[in-house]
């Protein structure tokens with residue numbers, strides 16, 4: 001078991017990688033009543049632990065990541081007499097963590113909470129970093145807070161029940177973490193791809209820990225996304241547009257987005273061509289797509305709509321090398337001119 005502390009201006013969060021979810025009671029603060037928030041799929045698999053506590057169950061899927069669901073949670077919290085002495089535990093994927101973290105940080109002006117993330121994506125990404133919130137007005141994560149969970153228990157064993165597609169989707173974020181900040185993790189992923197896909201526990205714990213370290217490092221420097229935290233968007237500017245347009249999973253879309261960004265980094269910057277090939281080979285090996293049939297025009301239009309703010313510049317996270325990302329402002333005009341070139345391998 002590895003312990004990692006994330007220190008931000010206002011709080012410290014403890015991430016435990018390789019800990020069993022069954023040890024949850026050991027991390028609950030004394031003299032507080034714990035309430036679990038989960039979704040119906042996760043509850044069905046982990047009833048043995050979840051049903052020992054008062055439980056608030058939310059629906060599955062992005063359409064439930066709303067203010068309405070949060071209202072339902074507030075009502076249920078009132079219904080079980082939760083007060084400032086209560087403690088919320090989210091047990092679930094990124095949606096449960098985002099919604100529960102937001103509900104906890106606003107109920108009675110904020111009560112403490114912890115996470116037991118149950119998808120690979122939430123263990124390496126959504127559960128770590130203190131951002132939480134819900135979708136609003138057609139935009140993702142439009143309303144939310146920055147507040148850190150007291151603990152995050154990452155139990156790789158919980159990934160055994162996760163559908164394969166969800167697991168592979170989470171791997172895209174692991175590749176992202178390695179590509180932007182850790183060349184050694186990238187080498188490790190190349191060398192252990194088979195064991196990763198076979199779900200070997202110690203290999204999974206290793207890649208989860210290293211990904212969490214990367215996110216923690218970035219978040220500690222820039223909790224509120226003023227600068228460096230933007231490198232975590234590698235693959236996401238265009239990836240998110242692909243996700244909105246293409247009916248593919250988040251990870252699959254980010255994989256395509258990372259390939260666009262990698263080709264862009266080589267074509268317009270200094271990323272060596274063989275690094276682009278390595279990224280492509282690794283993504284393919286892990287079962288992720290590296291291209292799309294969507295048009296450059298549609299992707300750009302959607303990426304612009306998705307930006308929430310009017311501006312004629314996109315801040316692209318690009319690679320100088322595998323393990324080193326930089327942020328480059330690129331004008332919409334330039335993207336318009338060049339995106340089609342980097343959409344497919346030429």
Ligand SMILES: NC(=O)c1ccc[n+]([C@@H]2O[C@H](COP(=O)([O-])OP(=O)(O)OC[C@H]3O[C@@H](n4cnc5c(N)ncnc54)[C@H](O)[C@@H]3O)[C@@H](O)[C@H]2O)c1
Nearest residue numbers: 041042060093094095118119121122125126131158161162
């Ligand atoms: N806050 C952040 O910093 C941050 C970062 C990245 C992503 N996110 C958010 O995370 C969300 C996506 O999270 P996700 O990919 O974990 O999706 P998810 O929460 O929808 O989980 C995926 C599916 O798997 C099921 N599931 C979860 N764990 C399981 C398990 N162990 N066994 C069986 N089934 C299980 C869920 O019920 C769900 O149906 C998005 O809303 C995204 O915006 C947030």
Ligand SMILES: [Zn+2]
Nearest residue numbers: 173236250254
């Ligand atoms: Zn992502």
